[in-house]
Amino acid sequence: MSSSPATSATLTRTLKLPSLVLFGLAYLTPLIVLGIFGVIAQQTGGASASAYLIALVAMLFTASSYGRMAKAYPVAGSAYTYVRRTIDGRVGFLVGWAIMLDYLFLPMVIWLIGGSYLQAQFPAVPMPVWILGFIVITSALNIIGIQIADKANLILMSFQILVIAFFVALSIASVVRTDGAGGLFSSGPFVGDGVGFVGIAGGAAVAAYSFLGFDAVTTLTEETVDPKRTVPRAILLVALIGGGIFVVVAYVTQLVQPGGTFASPDTAAFDIATKIGGNLFGAVFLAALVIAQFTSGLAAQASGSRLLFAMGRDGVLPKRFFGALNSRLHTPVLSILAIAVVGLIAMFMNVATSTSFINFGAFLAFIMVNTSVIVYWAKERRAGRAHNPVLYLVFPVIGILVIAYLLAQLDLHAITLGSIWLLVGVAVLAITTRGFRVQPPELAVDSAE
Template sequence: MIALVGLGLGYMTPTVVFDTFGIVSDTTGGAVPSAYVLALVVMALTATSYGKLVSVFPSAGSAYTYVREAMHPNLGFMVGWSSLLDYLLLPMVNALIVKLYVEQVFPTVPSWLVVVVYTVCTTTLVAITMRGTSRVNLVLLAAAITVMAVFVVIASYQLLQGEGAGTLVSTRAFAGPETTLPLVLTGATVVCFSFIGFDAVTMYAEEAKTPRTLPRAIMLTVLLGGGIFLVAAYVTQLRFPTNAPFGEFTDDPLPQIGHLVGGPLFQALLVGAAFVATVASGLASHASVARMLLVMGRNGALPGRGLRWINPRTHTPVVNIIIVGAVCLLAVDFSLELISACINFGALVAFTFVNASVIAHFAVRRRELRTAGEWVRNAIVPGVATLMTVLLWTQLHSDALIAGGVWAAIGLTYLLVYTRGLRRPMASLEE
């Protein structure tokens, strides 16, 4: 289970709390921790749904598998297609974050070169071995969390010395002068991006030695990740009540946060930790989306024999890995705010329908509503989670809604052609 939790946390990239801090602080009026609290509640409820469904459908494919089996193959394809958007863009956003780090620390290095070198290295490593990727991920994750702990200690000491808000205990971190509930909701849609990765644990359901540990691994990933995000966001918000100290670098203030808290030396340490955490996330997300393409290709949901091909020497889906690497190269020209919003579009669609699938499978199909406990587990909790994910989805950036709508339209067009106008369903999941 440790390896699975490490995979999920590595996918989530703990240091991303600093990358998006400027954006979320501006969005919420200086209440980043409140956005994380709300997102953590939604993600914990959704993690419960993933845990219930992975126990019933212990196959790779995540939301795609659960919706197609619990509700309908065609709907499963559309949810899988939507979640494919965030899976494809997550490796790219890691390349984008690395580019932003280098631009601030080494401004003379060409951005395109950073993206190309990063993409070639991660693609090669994942193509050589996915098992080795898991081990590397755990080492990089441990290093990043250690440096984050050092940051919390230093920033806490500075708060006690009168820096920032001048106190270590204050509700000011949860509600700034201009904070409102709608602003916190909007901020929560942004920080949902930080949690994306706990669901990736389900992509390894077929390899888990004891599938019953998967629900616990999923929930533990959410709670540990949420705890790390919340502590870091709380201390950072008190240390930097406004974005003014970051100057022009609010899009990704992590290097500035490191410099302002500990000078050039700690800046180098924090950027280094963030870099290795981002690489860990890049490796985990790259491997996971390659597996998702493999599942959808194997089931006939996506065309092309190449998607189903496993290299007999490396035992990895090399074609899929190369496709993901090609998408990563697009990081040269996009902003972090836009791409994170597009990722959240696909993720929130998947989360919504996974929660709804619990109701469809346990409450409707199995009719497990005989006791008060079953009503809570199979209808009320997933129902509340569904409504909350829909609420967050409505707060997405308009550009993300447009981009996600176009992506969904492409998937719907393919579905209509494949199913001859919905006259036949997608192929059944292979056993």
């Protein structure tokens, strides 16, 4: 399988706003709101709708900052690129290294969760078989090309949204049967059982994990038509639509099952699905969860491979491997396969262990993107170019404070592992930059018209 030289590596522009929004929503996996509903409802005392509403507002500040940077630097690479361009190449490298935790290991976690669901239903089939199935099919679709993956996302997301719509409709019908139409209007899903703001804020920190990936569309910038206009819009739409779905679903689900007490918080949504729609809908709901994992894995692998491609094209990672595009398919095949290999680790891990540290890199990247917007605003101001201080200063400062709080909510195990990973990155940077004396290689593509 031949690849074009890294020096002429360019991606093909085919994606428009609907495709980017679809990709971002696939990465978010809207159905995850039900997968972790019981955990959030338990922590908030039944105020899960408030938790998601707070998380949505918090994420919008960072989404705005991603939009500002995507407009200023419309190239693949996301947070890694933005920090390199505005602050310093060495800091950018460390951000890219940190966020690799999210991009490299998130697909593995997604495939592991999907395999766990299937293995629980079909115990005769070994877990590695399910994981290999996820990896092979997902990798093949991403290698063939982002347009094919885009069409697969459309079909799979349509099914996922259909199941969510049925869940909401059946929930509403269940509430009306029990409490009448008036039961649809309640403050319960927002105030809970009196746990107070601290409890709800803690739930919001967990709920914010559902939003991880709204920024993933920035990694497809070089495959987007009119990226300076399209990508910022897509980022905000993904956050708004995804957050809207989360709030509505959490609200109606909490109406069906008020409070935060469940036989098993981890499987609360399964029990509720069976309660409102019977065993048949329960089976459909389970199928939708598995398909949601596949859809999310498809988007996560595509996004992660673009980050590796950008870093490889810079020469930060081995250029001949990561910075190469397939000459016929024009996709970063080797980067896609690298993420597939990492996914094989899922065969030897459990869900709790694998998810313990992936959020560290994402939150660090969010903080640094907000910081980049502030630095960019200051540089532009010194150059005599004015930008809206609310969008370029006030919003980023709020974003930094909010995300720093969420980062502090990670358990000690996650922070420890994330810090170790970051220290390894510092060591690699020290070697490649001769003791931090020189900058890492510059991006091969500085702008995209």
